[in-house]
Amino acid sequence: MYKVLIVDDEVFVRKGLIGLMDWSQLNFEICGEAENGEQALELIERLTPELVIVDIRMPVLDGLELIRQVKTEGLHQPLFVILSGYPDFSYAQQAFRYNVSDYILKPVDEQELTAALKKTAHTLNQKQLLLMTKEKPLVATVIESLLQSEPDEQVLASIVHSLEMPLASSYTYVIVEIQDLLPNGTVDYMPALQSCLMRFFQQEGQTLLLHVRAYNQYGLIVPQLWMSKQITDERTTYARLLYLLEKELVTTIALFIGLRADHLKQISSSGASAEECLNYRFTKDFDRIFIASELRELPLYYFDVDEELHGRLMYEVEANRQEGYAPAIESIFMVFKERHFAHGAVTNTIRRILIAVINLIRQLEGDEKELALLEDLLDWQKKYRNSSQLKEVFLQFIEEAAAYIAGKRGEKSEGNIEKIKKYIDGHFRENIYLKGIAADFHLNPVYLGQLFRKQYGVYFNEYLLSLRVEEAKRLLRQTKRRVYEIAETVGFHNADYFATQFEKLENMTPTDYRNKMFHSN
Known part of the structure; x- marks a missing residue:
């Protein structure tokens, strides 16, 4: 991971940038924040970030002066991306004189920042790869760089020579995930993992392309030549590897195997497909071995449960x-x-x-x-x-x-369903509804509706309607009020709707009911 320092005098801008995207997906991690250039100078020397994202105008020491001082006096030389709320060519001109990586206008667009970070990561990758020596290869840097971008032929030749890897081989990226129920990094499994993998692939003494990832994961680049030493099919081979790893590391493990890349410089495509396999971890178990070639025809579901x-x-x-x-x-x-x-x-x-x-x-x-x-x-x-x-x-x-x-x-006796029914019986003439009653009695409306039906055999709305219609029938029989007045009295604000609901229950209109009662007497 490349470290990033965010420098801006507005705290909301800093927090907004941090939350804007998944930095780890782009091989970056936020290492610190500063609210002015003076603070940033101290943090750059102490935290040694590879990238500084800096506002161009700040109090105490502005962005351009910060870059100038770092470039001319700093021991550590990070790359810079400038943020500016000023679309002024003269600012950009000054910035690029200091060879900044990018110049982005506020408000920051996620796609624009992503493109800038990818470009910066590529530059950092190439710089790191060229630092390799035959005596001391930077294995983690090599892997992460290969996964981020395709190296040129000179860099690739240096990699395979330094690490004694076969150039004429296809390669597969494998993610080994430790499922030990512990927070990330609690246990360092790297030594035991290296030893186990060397024995399994019969590569004792060989440098493995193995690196530490986030979320208790380790990434491994496997040459196909190593796999050919196994006499079984791919799934059986990885099943044997999983068994050995779990036995040696004494914990639960899952393997996520990418598609085979035809050449080492194309390993990023295998890495991307292994990453996609992680998406299937909560689907069928696949015996904790998730192989991209088996999963690519299996569409993922991205919505919620019903x-x-x-x-x-x-x-x-x-x-x-x-x-x-x-x-x-x-x-x-x-x-x-x-x-x-x-x-x-x-x-x-x-x-x-x-x-x-x-x-x-x-x-x-x-x-x-x-x-x-x-x-x-x-x-x-x-x-x-x-x-x-x-x-x-x-x-x-x-x-x-x-x-x-x-x-x-x-603790709240109001939750008793019988008290709720009594409340409805006493207030049905008012504008009451399930959601409001649920809130008054500290219940979820869905739960209350289902509980009411379970207890009394009818839905809340059916019971409320029956109370109102029964009261309407009494008023139709015993008073000379008009139908619309009765409708309002029993809790309906629309006389036509009242008539419709009355007829649905009684198979006659309110007027017909009154006439029938009158003639029967």
């Missing part, structure tokens, strides 16, 4: 019925597998349920921070890396949340 399934889970959570919410969770995770939910779709589904749970708790004047597992679920991607791990902690969280909600509701 509303019916989401509503069913939330109903069971409110009812605090483990026999209800446990099967609902099982169904959700089954849908993840069967419909091939992409990683992002799984994230959105979990987030949506978390928000619904938090809203329920707040309606009951509770505090979601009292849930021990909430932080775990909010940041679940850092620890839970397969379907069974995520399902287990998710079920534990829902169990905790359901009990908490039940406890809070128990």
